[in-house]
Amino acid sequence: MGSPAWDCRLRFIARDSPAAYNACHFGPYGPRTVQHDTLGGIPLARIAAVYEAERESYLATHPRSLALAGHGIAGFWQGVPMHWMRDWSMPYPFLVESARGAVLTDVDGNEYADFCLGDTGSMFGHSPPAVAEAVARQAGRGLTYMLPTEDTIAVGRLLAERFGLPQWQLATTATDANRFALRVARAVTGRPKILVFNGCYHGTVDETFVRLVDGQPANRPGMLGQFADLTRLARVVEFNDLAALEAALAHGDVACVIAEPVMTNSCMVLPEPGFHAGLRRLTRSAGTLLLIDETHTISTGPGGYTRAHGLEPDLLVIGKPVAGGVPASAWGFTDEVARRLGEARAQLPPGHSGMGTTLSANALSVAAMRATLEHVMTGEAFAHMDSLAGRLEAGLRTVIERYGLPWHALRVGARVEFVCAPGPLRNGTEAEAAHAPALEQAIHLALVNRGCLIAPFHNMMLVSPATTAAQVERLVGAFEAAVASLTLPELPPGVLD
Ligand SMILES: Cc1ncc(COP(=O)(O)O)c(C=O)c1O
Numbered sequence: 012m013g014s015p016a017w018d019c020r021l022r023f024i025a026r027d028s029p030a031a032y033n034a035c036h037f038g039p040y041g042p043r044t045v046q047h048d049t050l051g052g053i054p055l056a057r058i059a060a061v062y063e064a065e066r067e068s069y070l071a072t073h074p075r076s077l078a079l080a081g082h083g084i085a086g087f088w089q090g091v092p093m094h095w096m097r098d099w100s101m102p103y104p105f106l107v108e109s110a111r112g113a114v115l116t117d118v119d120g121n122e123y124a125d126f127c128l129g130d131t132g133s134m135f136g137h138s139p140p141a142v143a144e145a146v147a148r149q150a151g152r153g154l155t156y157m158l159p160t161e162d163t164i165a166v167g168r169l170l171a172e173r174f175g176l177p178q179w180q181l182a183t184t185a186t187d188a189n190r191f192a193l194r195v196a197r198a199v200t201g202r203p204k205i206l207v208f209n210g211c212y213h214g215t216v217d218e219t220f221v222r223l224v225d226g227q228p229a230n231r232p233g234m235l236g237q238f239a240d241l242t243r244l245a246r247v248v249e250f251n252d253l254a255a256l257e258a259a260l261a262h263g264d265v266a267c268v269i270a271e272p273v274m275t276n277s278c279m280v281l282p283e284p285g286f287h288a289g290l291r292r293l294t295r296s297a298g299t300l301l302l303i304d305e306t307h308t309i310s311t312g313p314g315g316y317t318r319a320h321g322l323e324p325d326l327l328v329i330g331k332p333v334a335g336g337v338p339a340s341a342w343g344f345t346d347e348v349a350r351r352l353g354e355a356r357a358q359l360p361p362g363h364s365g366m367g368t369t370l371s372a373n374a375l376s377v378a379a380m381r382a383t384l385e386h387v388m389t390g391e392a393f394a395h396m397d398s399l400a401g402r403l404e405a406g407l408r409t410v411i412e413r414y415g416l417p418w419h420a421l422r423v424g425a426r427v428e429f430v431c432a433p434g435p436l437r438n439g440t441e442a443e444a445a446h447a448p449a450l451e452q453a454i455h456l457a458l459v460n461r462g463c464l465i466a467p468f469h470n471m472m473l474v475s476p477a478t479t480a481a482q483v484e485r486l487v488g489a490f491e492a493a494v495a496s497l498t499l500p501e502l503p504p505g506v507l508d
Contacts (some may be wrong), residue, residue: 032426051447052417052430053497061496062453068460076105078319099467100455110137112477115464117120123464124482126472131307134332134425141386142335145378155373162207162381163372166341169384173314174305174327181372181380183298185306185330186214188340189269191366192326193218196300197269199351206259206268206299208250210439212276213304214330218244223440249438250274251282253289260297267300267326272316275307278442278469279421281427281435287322300348302326306340309333310400310426310473312393317425335387337379372462392476396425399483400474403427406487414494425474429490450497457493458486 014506048055070077081103083090091097096104105117113136117126128134149162170179173315182188193205193216207213209223221232221241228242246265248255259265272287274280294301303324305315309332312319317327325348330340344352370376400422407420407429419434420427431434431454432445451470458465463486465472 032481045307050450053450057497058450058453061493062449062456064496065453065456069456071103072121073101073103073105073117073119076117077103079106079118080104087507095467100452101459112136113475113479115481118257121462123459123462124478124485125464126474126478126482126486127464127466128473128475129331129336130466130468130471131310131331131473133336134310134394134473134475135335135383135387136475137336139335139383139387139476141382142337142379145382146337146375149375149378153372154375155370157313157369159372160374160377161239162374162377165381166377170341170343173318173384174329174343175314175318176324176327177346178235178349179341179343181377182330182340182342183368183371183376184214185304185328185340186216186343187304187368187371188328188330189213189219189304190216192302192328192342192344193267193269193303194366195348195352196302196326198355199348200266200298200300201263201355202266202299204244204246204262204264204266206246206248206256206265208270208274208439209247210250210274210277210280210354210442211269211271213271213306213328216236217241219269221245223247223249234384249440250280251286253286253293256290257293260293260299261412263297265299267302268294269302269304271304271306272308272320272322273423274439274442275423275426275428275471277439277471278430278432278436278445279423279426279471280438281421281423283437287320291323300325302328302329306330308423309388309428310396311424312397313388313390316423332388333383334376334379335383338378339376339380341380387476393424393459395476395479396474399478399480400425401484402480403472403474403483406483407490410491411489413491414498416494416498420471427472427474429470431470452492453497454493457496458489461489461492463489480494 029252050058052411063182088099105121108116108118110116110125113125115123167179171177182191197203207219207221211219213219218241220234222231223229228247230237230241244377246259248259266292270290273282291301301324302320303317305317305327306329308316309329315329316322317324326342326344328340328342333339333341353376403424404420404427411418411420417433418429418431420429422428430445431447431450436442436445446469455467
């Protein structure tokens, strides 16, 4: 079998010297460089050899996907309908035949225990029965009509009860919800800037694409067609740094701090004790609103990290899994924000608010959201997810310790992460430095070849209500096999079987 034309990733990884590696590896913030000939304690040459062996194994077991998509899918720029479909560890992505619960099947008949779960979109399992029924029911009644349904009434009540905020709006993506919520924050405070934590991701909201370079704010590299200086719209400080936060808010121009309560998008960074209390105290005293983005940390429990830890945001965003995999998001706010929003609106001339998309709050997504909130995101489901995620975290830690690796594992509820560097990480700069792209890529592919799928961008694993203990054991076993192949003195042929 010839090498697939699309095998761009391999060129990145088959490098065994720091110079060659540095010439072609890129991380989310730009070039990723290594100083030594190891990554995460593993020699670059061994990483390349393991990836090479895993790649051969993948090619042998995915011939149909290779024929259908391995050279790019015709009609799509760069061969994919969405650019991140090229970001997987595989030489080419497999085509999905079907997915149910926590099992995904590809067109070659391979089955995977799915711990990626659509990078959170399917966090509650693929096609939960209650959602599938609601979608089928609504499909016969019209899909979108720019008017509310009886499901809309239920959803308003359910969101308010669950997250403790009384006022809600619906959108289609978490990106949109964040964008609209930030606009409201600016409107009610009359302030121009937002504040983000270095290393954050809140979707493709322009002004959140800033980072710290040697302590100074700068646009994140890599943005296409972005000529504006985003630092004029946003301040950026490190997570867990209350002194820097206080100094940044002292300018009096920050409308809103937008934060994930646990940073989940660049490795995982937990809040240090007292950080959230300090964040709330400082934002209140500066007259700055606080937006908590629960899109990923909803993994904590039915009311997200906010409810589990008694946070008191002014605005809250939840996207991705809130309609069981049907595109939908929701953003909520306090009565006080609503009152000030009414005042701000009254001072403006009639005209477009700059918020809203036509298909938002459509009948199909609202039906799916109601089913998800009522029947899927239950306390019972979260208890199962939390317990199995605890087993997964413990299993990964045991392997890391057994092989004496300078790595760590951690989690926020049902969201587990292993990091190929020592921990705990305190902020975005440390999280960025902890990334080990080539090593992670080799491990991810080794897991795929052993029937386990994890999220492509970093080492994130999600446990769903449909996930079984056997699947968790399978993943821990696959992780150990990958670690063994990377660390054993010789590369034994059997270890890659
Ligand atoms: C915390 C957080 N907020 C918002 C988003 C954006 O979600 P979407 O891509 O569905 O708009 C993401 C995506 O990963 C996210 O992690």
